[in-house]
Amino acid sequence: MERLRTACNRLCSARRTALVPFIMGGDPSLEATKRLIVALEAAGADVIEIGVPFSDPLADGPIIQAASARALARGARPRRIFSAVASVRSRVTVPLVCLTYWNPVLQFGRPAPQAFFRAAHASGFDGVIVPDLPIEAAAAAKRSAAREDVATIFLAAPTSPPPRLRAVARASEGFIYYVSVIGTTGVRRALPAGLLHGVRQLKLLTTKPVYVGFGISTPGQAARVGRAADGVIIGSALIHVIAAARGRSAVQAAASFVARMRRAVGR
Amino acid sequence: MASSRTVPDRIGYFGPFGGQFVPETVMAALAQLDDAYRRARRDARFQAELRQLLQSYAGRPTPLYFATRLSQALGRGVRIYLKREDLLHTGAHKINNALGQALLAVRMKKRRLIAETGAGQHGVATATVAALFGLECEVFMGQEDMRRQALNVFRMRLLGARVVPVTSGTKTLKDACSEAIRNWVTTVRTTHYCIGSVVGPHPYPLLVRDFQSVIGREARRQLLAREGRLPDALVACVGGGSNAIGLFHPFRNDRRVQCIGVEAGGTSLAPGHHAATLLKGRPGVLHGAYSQLLQDREGQILSTASISAGLDYPGVGPEHAYYQLTRRARYAAVSDAQALRGVQLLTRTEGILPALEPAHAVAYLERLVPRLRRRAVVILGLSGRGDKDVQTIADRLNGTAAHRV
The missing domain is CATH 3.40.50.1100 (Rossmann fold)
Incomplete structure (x- = not known):
């Protein structure tokens, strides 16, 4: 947890836009996931988000849905993703954040949800994001994650009224995940109107770093978002690059895509 | 015991079950719906209007x-x-709930209804009330269900609804429901999600139960x-x-x-x-x-x-x-x-x-x-x-x- 908080604050005070790529654990394979983690750090990632797939991902558009289905079909169980991460943890220093849904966390083992957080921490994860766990339902989860030294990161949306934004900001640790669009994850041609305004409004309510995700697809978009936000999260666009490259070249393609994003948001 | 206290509680729990586990984007809409329904429940005019429709229309x-x-x-x-x-x-009984939710949608000034459907009965009911109130309607239906309930697909289209085939997962009700929620996440400002059963996040299990x-x-x-x-x-x-x-x-x-x-x-x-x-x-x-x-x-x-x-x-x-x-x-x-x-x-x-x-x-x-x-x-x-x-x-x-x- 400390590693995430320190890293996010340090990036913030150095005025470096945090670059946060998202990959799906086990897509295209667990071996690739390991190599991707190492390569993405080298390409300039400041935090890496790794998905633990769920059969029914409600916040995700078609690209990440398909990645989840591919990963599950190839047997990417939470425990196997944790061991893959653990095996490369010492080779990278960036914070690692696990993104999954509430049901896999609940079913992972007893006592729930603590068993999941314990295993996540043991494998080297610093934080978790659970998009279908709103702050109201998260009090117990937050306490049990904290006991395992895992940060809980919450999402703020353009539809969240100011009192909710404040509560999300208070609850979120490391950074606040601002959802750029009213919608699911996915590649989008243009940034939504009002995005930068929304980010600035949120930043007026909190001193914590605000990272923006959902739909940021091109280096140009990332650069524009980076001017208002403290970090940009690149999900579907990167998953698409990995899926399109296939096989051995996937890691190379992902790394050069993230390197381009890095150059766009500045060093 | 079921009789000794009222369920659900204020935040939608029936004992340990229920609650709200949805993306942040729709949380405000659920609060709005909860609020609108609480007022409608006590509002004699809303109840009279619903009763009248149930009698003379349904x-x-x-x-x-x-x-x-x-x-x-x-x-x-x-x-x-x-x-x-x-x-x-x-x-089918689905019309009881669809009429109630359409009245709520109109009160919340939402002019578009979406629904999931399995057998097509809830889709038909939603398409029907959308026609009745002049609302736009989109129904999510698994491709497999569209095949086995082809008659209802045609009925929905006849009623002016758009039927969206869902091809993910098992291509049945579960995936139709996921797709409807995703669509709602995207269109929440103008759209009411008319859930067809006593499932989903609070207040849906409460209000569908009341309407049924x-x-x-x-x-x-x-x-x-x-x-x-x-x-x-x-x-x-x-x-x-x-x-x-x-x-x-x-x-x-x-x-x-x-x-x-x-x-x-x-x-x-x-x-x-x-x-x-x-x-x-x-x-x-x-x-x-x-x-x-x-x-x-x-x-x-x-x-x-x-x-x-x-x-x-x-x-x-x-x-x-x-x-x-x-x-x-x-x-x-x-x-x-x-x-x-x-x-x-x-x-x-x-x-x-x-x-x-x-x-x-x-x-x-x-x-x-x-x-x-x-x-x-x-x-x-x-x-x-x-x-x-x-x-x-x-x-x-x-x-x-x-x-x-």
């Missing part, structure tokens, strides 16, 4: 019909009453007038569980009335071959609520199978999970083959063709009646009519000798 009250020949066929002097929701406009409780309120009054007594048992099919909750809920404090929900037993009770969530599930989170769920050891949702598209769902309403936990209701499963026998039994004895969903409840009577005291009184929730299923029934019965019984 055809309420529906008869509580004494099924003489069915009762004789089952024996022991047991008296079976059918609550005839199949006689409602659009052919008209079934049980009428049945209770009608039976008291007719028999001067309460029933011994209530029987209804359970997919998500809206018609069953609608029947059970007004009897929840009548402790002597047994409530029995009948789930889809599919071809066998092995994983993936049925949709008997309360019999074979474990608690977990799907589609916004904590309830019983058919899932593997790691929490991935299992595929389901049922001859009836409307029951083919791996989850169930949180209030049913609560009734099961508190033993206020019990649950059983009926197989595809038995459900087909249920269709034939009711058709031949009463001249009433039930939908495949309530045919599960009809079939269960053969198991229930021998265990009841003599001259017991049973109310069966006949939630919908079988016209939509004629093709499926024909396909299944042709080639077997069953249709010549």
